[in-house]
């Protein structure tokens with residue numbers, strides 16, 4: 079068996095970020111500084127880390143960024159007000175509302191209130207519809223990043239059988255649409271799919287966006303396939319660790335030090351059957367922020383008719 083190729087998401091994300099920084103510089107010469115507003119409600123530790131990374135990255139790339147932090151007790155009306163103000167600001171090109179929101183806030187109403195022009199997460203129904211109908215749109219960051227991984231790794235998409243496990247609005251559905259646009263033959267699977275392995279074994283490109291550790295096992299993979307593993311699952315028990323990583327000394331050291339590690343939706347043994355795959359961590363994950371930055375610059379250009 080050939081050694082599978084590891085698709086290095088960190089390297090590809092770094093490349094995209096360098097391109098974004100160059101574009102930001104070119105825009106600066108025209109007096110334009112793309113701006114990203116991040117709205118972080120309350121004190122969810124994971125959200126705080128994500129948002130801090132997003133703000134830091136925007137600044138590193140020469141974008142303007144503004145962090146807005148309404149309290150945990152904020153109402154839907156107050157949040158709609160925050161969004162309306164951001165929609166109106168000329169220095170803001172992208173609006174990011176970090177999820178999850180507290181339960182008293184109507185998240186759907188809020189996401190629909192974001193101006194589609196500034197919807198850098200690509201969650202607004204107008205952008206979803208534009209994407210679906212092949213019009214210029216801001217595409218959701220994680221799926222857009224997955225396409226970048228394939229293209230920049232010279233993995234053919236047109237005519238290939240692509241199988242997507244998962245049909246969420248954030249990953250499964252949009253990656254299916256993007257793969258279709260690239261002329262793959264796309265099959266979307268979910269929890270009601272019958273004999274999943276018989277479907278996934280046809281995949282030249284297999285996307286796992288399920289949210290279950292090590293779900294994809296070797297017999298589900300066509301030898302030589304490309305696997306994109308979107309899953310981020312934290313495991314902290316020794317038993318689970320051994321189930322996925324027995325014998326992986328580097329991983330074990332990190333696990334013992336931290337008390338936990340991250341496993342994707344694909345079992346490490348299944349990667350061995352693949353021709354190429356995105357590791358977890360360091361595969362699909364890093365692309366999300368990179369594409370958020372790219373979307374912000376794109377939104378700035380689209381809004382000013384510079385594209």
Ligand code: NDP
Nearest residue numbers: 220244245246249268269287288289308309310362363366
């Ligand atoms: P969701 O929970 O919204 O969707 C999971 C999907 O998996 C559903 O469509 C579900 O089917 C399907 N599914 C669940 N169990 C099975 C099963 N036994 N067989 C087949 N299909 C099944 O998850 P997300 O799409 O939001 O996220 C998926 C994973 O990706 C998570 O681990 C998440 O943390 C990670 N993620 C990573 C990102 C990044 O790298 N930046 C960004 C976003 C997510 P059904 O619809 O029938 O219930």
